[in-house]
Amino acid sequence: MKNIAPFIFLLISSVCFASTTGTRTLPPTYVPNGYISVTINVNVDPGVSGVIVREHIPDDFTMIETSVQATYQVMAGTEVDNNGNIIYKWVAFSGGGVPSFSITYRAYVPPMASGDYEFSGSVMTLDNPEGTQITGDTILRGGKGDINNDGTVDISDVILCLRIAIGLNQLNQKADMNNDNIVDISDVILILRVSIGIL
Numbered sequence: 684m685k686n687i688a689p690f691i692f693l694l695i696s697s698v699c700f701a702s703t704t705g706t707r708t709l710p711p712t713y714v715p716n717g718y719i720s721v722t723i724n725v726n727v728d729p730g731v732s733g734v735i736v737r738e739h740i741p742d743d744f745t746m747i748e749t750s751v752q753a754t755y756q757v758m759a760g761t762e763v764d765n766n767g768n769i770i771y772k773w774v775a776f777s778g779g780g781v782p783s784f785s786i787t788y789r790a791y792v793p794p795m796a797s798g799d800y801e802f803s804g805s806v807m808t809l810d811n812p813e814g815t816q817i818t819g820d821t822i823l824r825g826g827k828g829d830i831n832n833d834g835t836v837d838i839s840d841v842i843l844c845l846r847i848a849i850g851l852n853q854l855n856q857k858a859d860m861n862n863d864n865i866v867d868i869s870d871v872i873l874i875l876r877v878s879i880g881i882l
């Protein structure tokens with residue numbers, strides 16, 4: 684009995700110090716003048732009565748639509764931080780504890796967008812007012828998909844990606860849509876989705 688005491692202590696500690704967290708999922712890439720869809724899963728500790736999610740998207744991007752999957756009402760709003768950045772906020776309060784929820788938003792990508800973009804945000808609770816950084820995806824990779832460098836992602840690029848995937852053409856980093864360092868059928872499907880505008 685004595686031997687398992689440390690393990691019981693560790694178990695209790697991990698429950699006590701578990702925190703409410705957020706995990707972001709970004710699409711593998713974007714196309715300028717298009718739209719992206721982003722999901723934040725918020726895992727709320729049992730008994731936490733107030734949660735605030737704050738999210739900052741790249742400056743030139745425009746949030747056009749948000750939706751929340753929750754069994755409890757989550758209010759959405761915006762604020763401007765000390766640096767003049769727009770912060771998108773979602774707030775939930777419940778005396779009996781806020782259930783875990785997820786947020787999905789769509790954002791418009793400006794026509795001049797290029798390169799990689801960073802997303803940042805945090806999840807605050809009443810006993811953690813400093814907040815915990817949202818983990819998961821933080822960088823939205825640009826410059827993917829336009830394999831033939833003609834400025835658009837269309838069926839020609841899908842065909843090139845397919846040729847690379849089956850070894851007929853040389854590897855091209857722009858064809859690795861999901862950034863896993865190989866070009867295979869997953870990338871062909873992603874590039875097809877980009878070409879028809881459903882990323």
Ligand SMILES: [Ca+2]
Pocket residue numbers: 828829830831832833834835836837839840
């Ligand atoms: Ca192209």
Ligand SMILES: [Ca+2]
Pocket residue numbers: 858859860861862863864865866867869870
């Ligand atoms: Ca890949």
